């Protein structure tokens with residue numbers, strides 16, 4: 001309390017975030033800590049299923065996720081788009097094509113995120129809707145490892161467009177119908193939770209700082225993706 005009166009916030013900020021927010025949350029935390037050097041941070045980066053478990057155990061102050069849970073009451077706010085796209089290696093035969101029917105992905109070698117991943121859930125839901133059956137060659141629990149596997153020629157995948165913000169120039173986005181899968185990132189906290197001053201301050205900071213951020217924007221030049 002005394003610390004608050006002095007305006008120097010102290011204590012611990014506990015954040016539970018899904019995997020793809022690692023492309024901007026750590027940077028924001030760096031800035032935040034410059035303003036408030038007295039605080040400690042616990043940042044748990046995990047998939048949706050594990051985040052859900054953390055909510056049930058009330059383990060964090062704030063959550064950043066893209067698929068809101070059905071059985072946990074959260075105060076939440078959407079703050080940034082998080083579209084999912086089909087990613088392939090640049091020399092993939094479909095890379096030159098436009099408006100690729102989703103059924104052309106039938107039988108494609110595919111690298112899938114692990115059970116419990118929101119990305120996996122959203123991709124499979126769309127594939128099921130269109131009766132598309134990809135050939136899962138590999139399951140990986142890491143977006144970065146999936147990008148490496150695509151570059152290594154193991155197959156294509158569906159990932160958040162944000163994972164391309166540190167893209168290798170070996171990859172491209174396929175122009176497949178029904179993609180991108182439109183999603184958002186939400187920041188939220190358990191209803192009934194009394195947020196600490198630090199958590200409230202970070203919540204405001206996050207919303208303010210991401211207002212103009214947008215999704216990484218690429219255009220295709222031949223098969224090359226260029227950031228624009």
Ligand code: PGA
Nearest residue numbers: 019020047048117118119
């Ligand atoms: P996931 O979520 O790690 O649970 O797949 C990532 C996302 O929704 O972008």
